[in-house]
Amino acid sequence: MELGRRGRKRQLDVEDAYWRLILAGVGTVEACRQVGITRKTGYRWRAERGGVPPARLAEDARSSRYLSLLERKRIATLRERGLGVREIARRLGRAPSTVSRELKRNMRPHDYGVYDADLAHARARETGRRERTGKLLRDAALRSLVQAKLELDWSPQQISAWLKIAYPERPGWHVCHETIYQAVYYSGKVA
The missing domain is CATH 1.10.10 (Arc Repressor Mutant, subunit A)
Known part of the structure; x- marks a missing residue:
């Protein structure tokens, strides 16, 4: 039985080496040459990540x-x-x-x-x-409630506690304060 092609395997170790070189100040063309990939691959990796190295941990870490x-x-x-x-x-x-x-x-x-x-x-x-969409970005009603409380200068801890009391029947809305902080930090605002 012949197995069909299952898609291109990611060369994660090579990609990590490429990003280490880029972070060390080596140019894209030279980094590609040193790790043994084509310039097209290097430029594709940069485009996929928006020029930002992935936040992957090394295997031993x-x-x-x-x-x-x-x-x-x-x-x-x-x-x-x-x-x-x-x-x-x-x-x-x-x-x-x-x-x-x-x-x-x-x-x-x-x-x-x-x-x-x-x-x-x-x-x-x-x-x-991969990037994951936060709960506040997925649920518009929850997002608007949290946004309204933030505009009233409530802290994320206060909002988190209030949601549990005000909406006991909606456990999906029981977000921790860290979720709210991350939404504010990553988007500049909840909405």
């Missing part, structure tokens, strides 16, 4: 809470041998739910049931660094 590439390779090998989720988890020293969730999140229908550790690792890292 990541929390042990996340699966490492080595653990993903072990999952792939053990799965190839026909072992079940519980046995794979036992051998890795992880919870079975972690292994099960990893297989569900990082396998696609076009992978034909084959778990590719490198591809799964790239998918997981890409998912981890």
